[in-house]
Amino acid sequence: MADERNREIKIKLYTSIDNLKDFFYSLSLLKLVHCNGGLGLGVPFSSSFVAWDFLYADKDKSIAKVEAFTEVFIKGHTLLMDYIVLHKKPQEKWERTTLEKLLSFISNMEEAEKALKCDDTVKESVWMARFAVHYLSALSALGDFQFGKSTTEEKDHCPCPCNHPLIYTDTTIGNPKTWYGKLDVILGSFTSDRQEKKESPVAVAGIWDEVDDDNECTLDSPGGKCSSLGDHLSHVQSQAIVFSFYQRNRHQDLNFVPTLAVSRKHIQFHFYDSEKDMFLMSCELPLFREGDIHLNLCTVVATWLVVNYKALMTGATKEMEKEPKFGLHEYFGPVSLDYYKTGIKMAPLQPVEMRNTINLAKVQAQKRCLATEMNESKYQRRK
Template sequence: MAALYKPRDKRRKIDIDSELKSLIISIKHSTSLPDITATLRALCEGDADALTVLIIESSNACLGYGVPFSMAFCHTKLQLKESYTFASFFVPGMSLIEKALNMTDWLPDDDLSKQSLVRLLSFLNDKGSINFIKTLHKRQDIFNNETRLCVALAEHVLTKLAPKANYILDHHYPRLKTDDECRCGCHSKIDDKYGDTSIGHYSVWHGNIDALVGGEGLEIPVLIDLTNDPDSPGGRAQAEMKHRIKNEHIEDFPIKHQMLSQAIVFSFLQKARHPDSKHFLIPCIGMSAKQMIVYLYDSKYDVLLQSRAISLTDGNEVNYTGLIVLWLVLNYQNLGSGLSEYCVKNMSKAAFLKGADSETENIYKERLPVGDVHGRSMCETLDPTSTRRVVITPPDTPKFVWPS
């Protein structure tokens, strides 16, 4: 039976090779090529596009009872002297596009790399996709509603750049009957896109992700920033945080704490699910109609990185930095290189589990479920007779200062 599929597989290979060659020629003759190459150069050299190391000074991640993502607190300190070029952690991806743009008649050897390039170059060559990003922030019927914004970004940006065109939306999203399709005008049906996106554990950080993009166990968590909508998860989280954190400057996105908690939990989860992966620097994406931000956490080496807030548009034009960064992080398994030996040796550690008891540490490392994750109140989680209530904090643990 296997022989019957060889001609079809060969034809498919010829088709993708032909498509990729055509796309490379098209992008090389595109008027946007100077902007694209300037973006690539900045990701390799530019300070503005660097990733900065974070150290966790205090959090409510290891209290001995569960905390939902919407109530997560993770105060970090930026290590301004520890900024690394974005390309440092995505060497295969940057090399892939560099060769495509600089070499004649060159194609990658493996199909996965070919598919990744096809998805990026197809997007960059697609006027409809580019115009969608340019005009999204003008569509008040979309960007003022978190559900519709999440659907629009998933349908027209994220899945077009991800290795698999799959996504799952949090089934807790508020929606009307009219929200059974994408509201941008494409009329794509989305009834089957809602599902259980909960991760974590009821004894630690846990909750639902706005959207999981990708597939086959290598999804990327995406958090939508819509703080002007009080009924949205992001809006509720921001309202809750306002009275809890009065004096802290929250860098870049108002939902930073929620993003950090999801990025860290997801990294531990993926390390447990895919222990043979070549690296565990797992990204989490935060997006609004106008900008995006990326956090990456390596649960093996305890390194936490933050990008700057990246605008999706530059005046009336698209900002190619956002598109290429999205492409790299959504394809992190194939296009990412993780932490180099130099980074492992020299980077400051996030100290995420510092002060955690052994059971809490074990939960993060080995017992994080996917789906059907429900929280418990503190009184339900803590057993009055349990020794877990007595946590010995190492003497070198920084003093935690909790918000009133």
């Protein structure tokens, strides 16, 4: 019976890993057009602006260059193919643990489906807690996660019967002169010795349209109604860039660092390599099969690869490295770029804010009115 069950899982995994090569799951190389992150001023994620375009294979810009999802996860692809085709499990303990997390999740996927398919009236902050416990944490070999503190009601335990404890912390990240803000969820721990050696945290952004009545922030904390992920790309991309610089400063061996954007129905992956200045973005991937209550296994496998990226990701291929860069380094210039390379911290900060309005009552000013006075003097002589 167990052998038959394992055979079924292997067939499903083979189909899923094969589907990850399809266009729908591909990763797009991006090129920066304009942004407001290099002003030398503090700009919150919710006010960030990132304009970009695809890299194209033709002069008419009709064929975008994309990469198969598995191109940057050759380690993960090899691990799965060894298990499916050669019936081999990895010898290295951490990789073995990573594979067993996926197999365990698939074997008990009904539990995750039940936890996530709750009533639509359930608050998004409650749904996000379930998603972190029963989806992200269940697929991650590390398993730890922390919620960003917010003004919304904070529950000590997962709202479903599992009663899993929830941890809240200040997740403010940035620099007084860069993009900054709070991360909704951090998958992984910044203090764990295991994390330092084996894995790096993943940032997660919950994307909702509206907020709770007592919360003014629509993007930097969970709460509200589900929104299209595409409506908030600038917010997520600025967060992905800041988080990548922060992680690269802590882990010199990292290349692409992922940030996840999540709604009730979709998940999207953003990858930025702050050293090579390369940005990859996936499409909005469905969490559930169309018209079904069951999770999309292909998206599950993709998420598993991403949240375990330290062990399963190989980074840019030689062909990808020959492509034009994202262009952030050149756009920022050396001064602003240094704020990101050396100054990004995870701690409360007082940003050098951009002035959107002028209030001279709070600013000392030296008025100059020479031209007007000279012009008025002509009329004084006529009186």
